[in-house]
Amino acid sequence: MSVPGLPEAWAIGDCAAVPNAREHGAPSPPTAQFALRQGPLVAQNIARQVGGEPTQPFGYRPKGLMSAIGHNRAVARVFGLNLSGFLPWLLWRGFYLLYVSTLAREVRVYLEWNWAMFFPPDIAHLRFRRTGEDAESSP
Structure with a gap:
């Protein structure tokens, strides 16, 4: 979720092309289901980067889809x-x-x-x- 070429910039949510490790690196769909899971991981990754630890890739398999x-x-x-x-x-x-x-x-x-x-x-x-x-x- 880090932005390539900008080491201190991160992007998540429906306007970011976040690769999904569980879907062979395909971009995550722009849905709340994915954005809600990206938030906590990006916070952990920022803390890891500040602490000098390696970051973790995002990976999530959806439970389903819904639309009114x-x-x-x-x-x-x-x-x-x-x-x-x-x-x-x-x-x-x-x-x-x-x-x-x-x-x-x-x-x-x-x-x-x-x-x-x-x-x-x-x-x-x-x-x-x-x-x-x-x-x-x-x-």
Whole structure:
């Protein structure tokens, strides 16, 4: 994950071409699943470099893939099993909910997601102003 030619620069995440040692050096896909595992290893590698120790290559084999494709629908490949519809959508939401930072935020996101499941956003409530209308004069 070190940048060639720049010994003190490191790159991880979806904008970096991080070679995956478990996939014969092919670049890691730009997904959160890989980025979440690159972070701790790059921190360890920086500490190793500072301590004069050799760094470790990144290697990770994914557990599966998930993608939301519309209202209450998703597709997923989990441990080789292909899924589509409502069940993988719930799995996708549950997985990402685990990575929300605090309990209060988890509860808020959970409630907002469930509210939106039954009551999708209504775009009819957008407010438009006429050209030249003073924003301060409106209620």
